[in-house]
Amino acid sequence: MSLTPEIAERIARARTDLRMGLPVVLLDGQRGALVLAAETLSPTRLADLLNLPGTPVLAITARRAETLKARPYDGDLARLPLPADASPAWVRALADPADDLRHPMKGPLIALRDGPADLHRIALKLAKSARLLPAALVLDIDAPREFASAHHLTTLPAGATHTLLANASPMHPVISARLPMVASDAGRVHIFRPEDGGEEHYAIEIGRPARDKPVLARLHSACFTGDVLGSLKCDCGPQLRGALAQMGAEGAGVLLYLNQEGRGIGLANKMRAYSLQDQGFDTVEANHRLGFEDDERDFRLGAELLQRLGFTQARLLTNNPKKIDMLRKNGIEVTERVPLKVGENAHNRAYLATKAAKSGHLL
Numbered sequence: 001m002s003l004t005p006e007i008a009e010r011i012a013r014a015r016t017d018l019r020m021g022l023p024v025v026l027l028d029g030q031r032g033a034l035v036l037a038a039e040t041l042s043p044t045r046l047a048d049l050l051n052l053p054g055t056p057v058l059a060i061t062a063r064r065a066e067t068l069k070a071r072p073y074d075g076d077l078a079r080l081p082l083p084a085d086a087s088p089a090w091v092r093a094l095a096d097p098a099d100d101l102r103h104p105m106k107g108p109l110i111a112l113r114d115g116p117a118d119l120h121r122i123a124l125k126l127a128k129s130a131r132l133l134p135a136a137l138v139l140d141i142d143a144p145r146e147f148a149s150a151h152h153l154t155t156l157p158a159g160a161t162h163t164l165l166a167n168a169s170p171m172h173p174v175i176s177a178r179l180p181m182v183a184s185d186a187g188r189v190h191i192f193r194p195e196d197g198g199e200e201h202y203a204i205e206i207g208r209p210a211r212d213k214p215v216l217a218r219l220h221s222a223c224f225t226g227d228v229l230g231s232l233k234c235d236c237g238p239q240l241r242g243a244l245a246q247m248g249a250e251g252a253g254v255l256l257y258l259n260q261e262g263r264g265i266g267l268a269n270k271m272r273a274y275s276l277q278d279q280g281f282d283t284v285e286a287n288h289r290l291g292f293e294d295d296e297r298d299f300r301l302g303a304e305l306l307q308r309l310g311f312t313q314a315r316l317l318t319n320n321p322k323k324i325d326m327l328r329k330n331g332i333e334v335t336e337r338v339p340l341k342v343g344e345n346a347h348n349r350a351y352l353a354t355k356a357a358k359s360g361h362l363l
């Protein structure tokens with residue numbers, strides 16, 4: 001009945017469970033697996049996990065496996081069996097690259113070749129969507145439904161979870177209100193909320209842009225450090241203010257403020273990436289060492305929000321061709337790329353050069 005949570009709602013619960021260090025149970029027919037996030041694993045929960053029948057494995061992404069010199073036999077991930085005496089420090093050292101340079105020899109790590117990896121893949125997707133380090137402990141268990149019920153654990157059907165995590169959740173408008181800003185007196189903020197319990201996103205409309213003409217638009221990804229603190233490590237703050245100023249000067253535009261902090265890895269992971277950058281890695285290498293792709297954002301969201309606001313054509317303020325491709329693939333005609341070159345300084349010059357060299361940004 002409708003008072004029972006649907007799968008998207010159970011996934012939202014599962015994210016919270018994993019962030020608190022609780023296990024969740026993935027179900028696949030008669031099979032099932034217990035999943036715990038490596039980042040939030042407590043010593044007592046690890047001890048109890050090791051006391052269950054079977055050998056838990058640590059699933060890590062192929063990116064993290066590359067740094068650890070483990071073979072990702074499953075393609076996009078590697079499964080590392082836990083030694084019987086595995087400690088929380090052992091798990092932590094494999095999941096978190098913070099101490100890689102101080103303790104470089106973690107191996108040799110022998111990854112599993114045989115057996116299915118589908119539940120491990122879902123476990124990693126769940127950890128990423130919970131904005132945790134992408135590393136998860138997975139243990140196949142017998143009678144998974146009974147186990148989950150006895151221990152009050154959230155259960156998720158594997159197939160449907162995989163599908164839902166791969167698709168952007170529908171967004172719904174919540175409220176909009178007028179907001180006079182430095183850039184324009186005629187500002188309006190719209191709040192959108194996804195169905196899956198994820199982050200809300202905002203649209204800042206300047207003036208009343210015509211719906212039947214290309215709108216001056218910006219897809220801005222949240223950057224707490226740049227937008228709020230005035231960080232000099234990136235160009236986000238000046239880009240945010242520059243885009244709003246241009247919309248104010250033209251009298252019309254729409255800026256989507258997408259809460260995809262740190263190119264979609266979350267603020268804690270972005271600060272982990274900054275800590276690796278302090279050790280000498282560039283922005284792309286740091287993401288890879290953490291186990292992430294260079295960019296984990298989903299720009300389908302931008303297309304959906306533009307459409308919800310009634311726009312089908314945009315003049316896009318960006319230096320990132322991937323944003324243009326994604327909008328075009330998702331039903332928005334990008335009639336023009338409007339370059340947004342502001343905020344270069346001595347601290348972010350290398351960062352901007354790396355984005356141009358490795359991530360395809362236009363100079």
Ligand SMILES: Nc1nc2c(ncn2[C@@H]2O[C@H](COP(=O)(O)OP(=O)(O)OP(=O)(O)O)[C@@H](O)[C@H]2O)c(=O)[nH]1
Nearest residue numbers: 220221222223234260261262263273283318319320
């Ligand atoms: N993971 C990670 N994220 C970063 C780093 N520096 C900045 N960011 C994030 O990168 C994103 C920058 O977003 P945008 O400026 O919208 O995107 P862009 O891909 O540079 O494209 P354009 O600015 O449109 O050319 C924000 O979410 C920042 O939080 C970093 O070193 N590592």
Ligand SMILES: [Zn+2]
Nearest residue numbers: 223226234236
């Ligand atoms: Zn930034």
